[in-house]
Amino acid sequence: TILHNIKLYAEPGQKVAFVGSTGAGKTTITNLINRFYDIQDGKIKYDGININKIKKADLRRSLGIVLQDTHLFTGTVADNIRYGNLNATDEEVAKAAKLANADGFIERLPQGYDTVLTGDGSNLSQGQRQLLAIARAAIADPPVLILDEATSSIDTRTEHLVQGGMDSLMYGRTTFVIAHRLSTVRNSDAIMVLEQGRIIERGSHESLIAKAGKYYQLYTGAFELE
Ligand SMILES: Nc1ncnc2c1ncn2[C@@H]1O[C@H](COP(=O)(O)OP(=O)(O)OP(=O)(O)O)[C@@H](O)[C@H]1O
Numbered sequence: 001t002i003l004h005n006i007k008l009y010a011e012p013g014q015k016v017a018f019v020g021s022t023g024a025g026k027t028t029i030t031n032l033i034n035r036f037y038d039i040q041d042g043k044i045k046y047d048g049i050n051i052n053k054i055k056k057a058d059l060r061r062s063l064g065i066v067l068q069d070t071h072l073f074t075g076t077v078a079d080n081i082r083y084g085n086l087n088a089t090d091e092e093v094a095k096a097a098k099l100a101n102a103d104g105f106i107e108r109l110p111q112g113y114d115t116v117l118t119g120d121g122s123n124l125s126q127g128q129r130q131l132l133a134i135a136r137a138a139i140a141d142p143p144v145l146i147l148d149e150a151t152s153s154i155d156t157r158t159e160h161l162v163q164g165g166m167d168s169l170m171y172g173r174t175t176f177v178i179a180h181r182l183s184t185v186r187n188s189d190a191i192m193v194l195e196q197g198r199i200i201e202r203g204s205h206e207s208l209i210a211k212a213g214k215y216y217q218l219y220t221g222a223f224e225l226e
């Protein structure tokens, strides 16, 4: 048993952040709420409907998932974005790229949106791959997002673009995010601090700082400071 006594909810449009040390259970929680695994005990509900009563295809359509590693395939930049919604028009691809802050670098590529990516996007930087992942999630336009923020160090300018793209993507959507960026955590409606599979602290950034507990320790130690 990895998780114990986990109880949490999000109102539509709210943002819930998970923080905690390595091995605390953050990825496990997100794997359960997107149903990569089934839970052994307890209940997970979307709009009051038990997750195991929701058709997998419907669940996939409703959840946008952005993980730390973006898998890109051999094909054009546009195809890689359109993977989030195969019926999307070129205009919708461009719109998603713009929302994700990916339009700038794409337009500077030799063939723009028609540039062919090879070998899992090895001809792109880490930050550019993240921007494409955000665009791919944006084009699917899901009501719920599950994000595992990348920890990889990217240059400050790209980091800024990624943060802006993430913020636009999250706007108006119910979001569960494993947060590594202080700005994401700060903007969350609720922060869950996990340790050894338990929620040991919860609340807003301010209330948790005032508490001077584990969150305060993480905040002063591990998060990058703005
Ligand atoms: N597939 C698995 N089978 C068994 N135990 C696992 C599995 N995946 C993770 N665990 C265990 O579950 C616990 C929580 O892991 P989890 O991956 O959720 O941590 P995390 O909070 O995401 O950590 P990190 O910050 O390093 O990503 C760990 O003790 C880990 O050893």
Ligand SMILES: [Mg+2]
Pocket: 026, 027, 028
């Ligand atoms: Mg993890």
